Ligand SMILES: CSCCC(=O)C(=O)COP(=O)(O)O
């Protein structure tokens with residue numbers, strides 16, 4: 005039996021558990037294609053208005069900072085005008101592949117209908133499914149930490165090609181806990197799950213996230229998956245399959 009050197013696993017989604025092609029060729033185009041109709045039908049819902057408020061605040065911060073051209077969403081106006089402004093901001097953020105909390109929360113709500121209708125089925129690497137099952141059998145809790153909203157994460161793992169994987173997961177974290185490239189976020193997650201950072205294994209495709217997790221004291225692996233962005237030189241351990249985590253050497 006393999007002895008694991010960690011007591012909890014924390015996993016990124018895009019480029020780690022799930023092919024980047026599923027996110028960029030399926031999820032993001034779906035959100036773009038359905039954003040306008042979604043805003044029209046769901047505009048009055050309080051939780052949608054909460055997202056619009058997040059987008060509005062973000063747009064102001066962007067304009068005052070690195071993105072002077074960020075499309076703004078006025079405080080007041082008729083619903084059509086506000087919707088068009090929100091749509092312009094959403095399209096602009098999606099073009100720039102922003103990972104802001106407001107955009108991610110709204111995308112999750114748009115995807116919900118697609119999963120429910122069976123139009124969307126999430127892709128999870130087979131070796132991840134095996135690892136989730138093995139960790140679950142070993143009573144080692146597995147958590148997700150993604151820029152995608154917690155609601156979107158639950159939808160994704162609830163509707164995979166392997167069925168509903170949520171029973172294999174112990175919890176979910178998104179950017180409402182903190183940015184993924186900031187060490188404090190990983191300390192906060194460790195506190196929340198009650199496991200010292202040194203006993204948590206974080207797997208991601210993003211070097212900056214791995215650096216932040218290591219700064220917090222976590223063990224790291226960088227996932228090298230087909231289509232992932234090339235990385236500069238680094239000294240983190242890598243994997244091409246989660247199977248490597250269960251080899252006798254690991
Ligand atoms: C349910 S997550 C959908 C993918 C997504 O929106 C995203 O931003 C993924 O980012 P990650 O932090 O998992 O690389």
Ligand SMILES: [Mg+2]
Pocket residue numbers: 016017018019020208209210
């Ligand atoms: Mg990722």
